[in-house]
Amino acid sequence: MLTCGVRYAAVPLSLAALAGCRGEQPRRPNIIVMMTDDHTAQAMSCYGSLLVETPNLDRLAREGMLFENCYVPNAISGPSRACILTGKYSHANGFTDNSRTFDGDQQTFPKLLHEAGYQTAMIGKWHLNSDPQGFDFWSILVGQGEYYSPQFIENGDRIVEPGYVTDVITDKAIAFLERRDPSRPFAMLYYHKAPHRNWMPAQRHLGINDDRVYPEPANLLDDYAGRGSAAREQAMEIGRDMWPEWDLKLLEPEVLEQSWELEQTGDANRDDVKRANDWRASIRQFQSAYSRMTSEEKARWNEAYAPRIAEWHRIKDTLSPEELVRWKYQQYMKDYCAVIQGVDENVGRLLDYLEEIGELDNTIVVYTSDQGFFLGEHGWFDKRFMYEECQRTPLLVRYPKAVGAGTRSKALAMNIDLAPTFVEMAGIEVPADMQGRSLVPVLTSGGAVPDEWRTGVYYHYYEYPSWHSVKRHYGIRTAEWKLIHFYNDVDEWELYDMQADPHEMHNRYDDPACAAVRAELREQLETLQRECGDTDPDERVTEFFQGAAAL
Numbered sequence: 175m176l177t178c179g180v181r182y183a184a185v186p187l188s189l190a191a192l193a194g195c196r197g198e199q200p201r202r203p204n205i206i207v208m209m210t211d212d213h214t215a216q217a218m219s220c221y222g223s224l225l226v227e228t229p230n231l232d233r234l235a236r237e238g239m240l241f242e243n244c245y246v247p248n249a250i251s252g253p254s255r256a257c258i259l260t261g262k263y264s265h266a267n268g269f270t271d272n273s274r275t276f277d278g279d280q281q282t283f284p285k286l287l288h289e290a291g292y293q294t295a296m297i298g299k300w301h302l303n304s305d306p307q308g309f310d311f312w313s314i315l316v317g318q319g320e321y322y323s324p325q326f327i328e329n330g331d332r333i334v335e336p337g338y339v340t341d342v343i344t345d346k347a348i349a350f351l352e353r354r355d356p357s358r359p360f361a362m363l364y365y366h367k368a369p370h371r372n373w374m375p376a377q378r379h380l381g382i383n384d385d386r387v388y389p390e391p392a393n394l395l396d397d398y399a400g401r402g403s404a405a406r407e408q409a410m411e412i413g414r415d416m417w418p419e420w421d422l423k424l425l426e427p428e429v430l431e432q433s434w435e436l437e438q439t440g441d442a443n444r445d446d447v448k449r450a451n452d453w454r455a456s457i458r459q460f461q462s463a464y465s466r467m468t469s470e471e472k473a474r475w476n477e478a479y480a481p482r483i484a485e486w487h488r489i490k491d492t493l494s495p496e497e498l499v500r501w502k503y504q505q506y507m508k509d510y511c512a513v514i515q516g517v518d519e520n521v522g523r524l525l526d527y528l529e530e531i532g533e534l535d536n537t538i539v540v541y542t543s544d545q546g547f548f549l550g551e552h553g554w555f556d557k558r559f560m561y562e563e564c565q566r567t568p569l570l571v572r573y574p575k576a577v578g579a580g581t582r583s584k585a586l587a588m589n590i591d592l593a594p595t596f597v598e599m600a601g602i603e604v605p606a607d608m609q610g611r612s613l614v615p616v617l618t619s620g621g622a623v624p625d626e627w628r629t630g631v632y633y634h635y636y637e638y639p640s641w642h643s644v645k646r647h648y649g650i651r652t653a654e655w656k657l658i659h660f661y662n663d664v665d666e667w668e669l670y671d672m673q674a675d676p677h678e679m680h681n682r683y684d685d686p687a688c689a690a691v692r693a694e695l696r697e698q699l700e701t702l703q704r705e706c707g708d709t710d711p712d713e714r715v716t717e718f719f720q721g722a723a724a725l
């Protein structure tokens with residue numbers, strides 16, 4: 175059904191030509207956006223990872239385009255999802271941090287596709303605190319979602335699905351495709367919970383990495399020298415902030431089955447009290463996650479983690495602080511990579527299904543994550559910072575009718591580019607208020623950076639004070655440099671030479687040799703802020719604080 179809200183554009187010549195059509199309008203492509211939660215490029219073999227093999231994701235890269243430089247404007251779940259849906263930065267779509275409620279009445283690309291006759295579905299982690307709009311079918315995880323027997327809200331009804339979340343989401347995706355109307359194109363958001371914290375593997379992947387020893391990042395034992403208070407004062411250190419019980423599954427079955435009183439006592443403003451309360455809450459959270467398994471699943475789980483628990487009790491009082499970080503890092507990687515295995519297999523399952531029904535080559539298949547993640551770099555887990563490991567996100571695009579196989583692009587891409595790209599590829603005129611840029615010229619040129627392409631990407635993170643204590647900041651990343659301003663309760667700048675110092679260990683902001691580049695970047699940053707309408711971050715955030723305090 176077509177409505178007047180959507181304006182049609184001629185399908186771009188390049189797409190029409192590559193689709194091999196002779197005069198007639200090519201068939202509109204199906205679209206599948208595969209998104210994971212916290213899957214970083216350091217854990218994808220097509221991006222050069224030595225941590226894990228991802229043959230099915232590698233297949234997408236081999237048969238499509240890999241973006242080396244795709245960035246998110248705000249490295250956290252809900253905001254990133256809102257950016258993708260709207261093609262707009264957080265300040266423009268209103269969803270600046272995870273406590274927000276997405277204004278679902280606003281324009282999104284699924285709505286535009288739906289109005290243009292696409293069958294639309296949203297399956298998996300939504301995390302926007304309001305019901306999805308613009309979908310024929312939606313089945314979303316409740317909140318962050320659970321790994322075992324996950325709860326969903328499906329077209330408004332709450333249900334529990336037995337099984338492992340990554341498998342269940344794929345089953346639902348295939349079921350949607352099975353019952354679709356094959357005469358019309360579809361657009362499906364296939365959004366995983368995996369590999370979000372606390373990294374619980376599927377039953378068939380328990381213990382698979384037990385014998386593996388993971389290479390450590392060079393800055394695993396970073397001491398933050400030469401950087402500001404934001405890097406020093408975060409709460410995402412593997413050594414200090416990763417809970418052995420919840421994150422590394424070091425809880426005996428007897429304790430997991432116990433009823434655990436959640437006494438939140440003491441002065442919540444004191445750091446030690448807050449930490450003790452958080453720790454107790456994490457144990458409760460693990461008990462609840464564990465309770466969702468069947469007795470067979472629990473038995474297999476207990477057996478798989480028993481050796482790790484025994485080792486922990488044997489060594490925990492003997493480890494130096496550095497040895498503790500290194501030991502925890504190894505356990506973290508074993509679980510994280512086992513969870514990735516589940517993602518990769520399911521991506522393969524969905525690709526095989528598309529092939530079987532003859533739709534694979536008619537479908538634009540995109541793989542991305544809501545942001546990157548720290549896998550021990552700087553001694554951290556989690557994300558939020560504008561540092562490279564989490565500002566950058568993986569992006570693969572397979573569509574053989576327009577995108578060359580095995581191509582790579584260095585173009586500075588952003589996840590706000592996806593909405594205009596899909597809209598254009600569906601033959602709809604890209605609305606003028608979308609702030610991202612269509613990637614069609616990049617996709618159809620073998621990855622070449624088009625003339626007049628952006629030379630810097632803008633970033634702005636807001637969720638502070640909150641989980642992991644990452645201070646508010648904004649900044650710009652160009653092909654060679656990164657400039658960051660931490661603000662709100664501090665006023666600190668950082669400048670990194672991304673070519674000489676790709677791991678962002680040496681802040682050059684006060685280096686006299688960088689005076690010219692610093693001035694140039696500050697100007698470029700201000701221009702970007704003006705262009706995207708984020709002109710006074712400090713003031714707006716102060717207003718937000720006042721609003722939040724009034725709630």
Ligand code: SGN
Pocket residue numbers: 211212250251252272301318370371372456556641642
């Ligand atoms: C949970 C996690 C945090 C994580 C946020 C946001 N804690 O609160 O570690 O940063 O989600 O993640 S947990 O103990 O509950 O696992 S996001 O990807 O949804 O933004």
Ligand code: CA
Pocket residue numbers: 211212250251544545
């Ligand atoms: Ca995330």
